[in-house]
Amino acid sequence: MEDFTFDFPSYTIGKDAYKKVDEICSLYGKKAIVIGGKRAISKAKPYLERDLKKISIIKYHVFQGEASFEACDEILGLKELSEADMIFGLGGGKAIDTAKEVQIKTGKPLFTFPTIAATCAASTKIAITYYKTGESRTTLKMTRPPIHVFINTEIITNAPSVYFYAGIGDTLGKHYEVSFSCRGRELDYLNSLALQLAPMSAEPLIKYGFKAYNDLKNKNNTYEVSQIILDIIISTGYVSILIDHKYNTALAHAIYYGLTLQDVIKEKHLHGEVVSYGVLVQLVLDHKYSGEISEEEIKKVFDFNKSIKLPTCLKDLDLEGCDLKASITKAKNNSGLEVVPYKISEEMIEDAINILEKYNKEGCL
Template sequence: MAENYTVTLPHYSVGPNCYDNIGEVTHFLGKTAAVVGGETALEKAGPQLRAGLEKAGIEIVDWFVYGKDATMANVERITSNEKVKGADMIFGVGGGRAVDTVKTAADILDKPFLSVPTVASNCAPVTAIAVIYKENGALDHYHFPKRCATHCFINTSIILDSPEKLFWAGIGDALSKQAESQLASRGKALSHTPLLGVQVGLVCEEPLLTYGRQALFDFREGKVTEAFTESVLDIIISTGITSNLVTTKDSYYYNSSLAHCFYNASMVLPVIHKHLHGEVVSFGTLVLHAVDGNDEALERMLEFNRVLGLPVTLAELDITKPEEVDALVDRAVTIKEWTCVPYEMTKEKFRDGIYKVDALGRELLANK
């Protein structure tokens, strides 16, 4: 008998005044809400979000900072809060780690979760997966909620007020989705849902190559433009839809591959912790293409990274010693994404890919 399963896909509102649409969604969910997020995120989104909730007739039963990282300790701070337990719905406000923390707590409490991203740095606001870290910053585990966010409110004016580096890194993170989903699924007999997801993944790269540079210029100018909005939607929605369609807890996982393997493994190095997730992942995407022998894609992405200032060398990630690369490679073999390739991976192949990118990157920077 065929397996029974449920797929949830993102519902979202986008625009500089999208909090005005909260009532259209919450009308079916209840009348009380707990709002939990990052400290800066709650400050910046606060006035507009409070106004949107008031317009929707939603009573805010609690409003507090979740902590500083996506850890189980911070998840438990939320799940043990009596006001949160009594709320009809939970709003998660902030970047990826804040959203993942609140998303996990809402899933445990079986509450409707509404995401309010204040940065465009990854697809966490709409995915049915959360990355949980240990207290020391290392990867702990993935949490797989039963569904993605009930709705996502993408206020582009709020995102425009976020740190430029987070948007910059978001472009770097989103560029990995197409390459990783294609590589992880290559040679697999795909059923309907992952097949659909892999095809959606094919639209994650080109919009960023087309709009990414202009979007950064517009961000600096403080303008909500087509290029900026298209890039934000690519980072949050296109990659998020792909993720939801190619990810299950047990049956299959085509969501990530060697780019995120590089990032997750690099967390063993203290020097990496000062670099942003998408920044490191963007270098990992170059490593993926090098390992896969796709020189055309590698050349194209090296040039794009150079133009945007994303890393093309190890030195830009403060990795300067062979023993640091060796430690990263040793850690990589223990990461789930190490196996998300259509061939046998070896330490030598991964290490050679890293050094190939570094050599080409150093040559590119020397000749620019």
């Protein structure tokens, strides 16, 4: 076996998480450049100014727009970047992904400071890039993930709850999609580890998600909110780092990509929201065609979605009566369905959608 190194990001979570920055980052130097969204910087700056004594932030670069090559080039031209010992990526996925692009180009150590809990971008080593127009471009890979993730729960609790809502929906997919894709396969060490960890992204959601979402809406920084933040940013990120790309998504995300053909989805619905509906379609399909998923499991996820108003039927996505043929074809051809336990046809997807509609009305499969 060839020599192999694997890196996980470590993390600090809490209302005073930034108090750990000095201790952890001073091993890498004294000067940092922040790359962050405007709102994120305005929220985080008072904490950074209060808590950092050994590390000086020599520039707050306000990132706007898309995580594009152009946004990265603009930062590469900054003299403060060449002076900085390290990069702090601050904000949501796009700002952090831009900081990752800069890390890839410069090799400087990257630390992340998520200010919303909507995705696992803060802990993974991939940067999803876009054209300036918003169209997706390519996915870049860092040689190692960010060194440490600083999660300030006070900032995240005070962010708009819609990010948290979408984060919960997207995270729900991780366990169900990974375990579906991996079923019956001979897995190597890292993929086996990912599979063991995957339930950690669904179980806390079902257990704490309802209370956490309501606490966050009321700006209460509670234990349950922290558990869900960890779930969205850390558990899901760790599974993503460990898992082979081909096992990372399955039907839930394929349904999402298929439904993006519908204007109403692009205009009115969030990625994570649609993925959580896709999870239900996947479970219903798997229940019918393999028997591996029990009706109780479907009910558990269905009730959870209902409890926080995540979609469970086409009406919830404003798709009742819409022609879904093209969407189903696109879903069927999605790369997430290349590695699944059995061949999935368009008829099977349509069937699962219809069974789920019936389940919504009658409460039985």
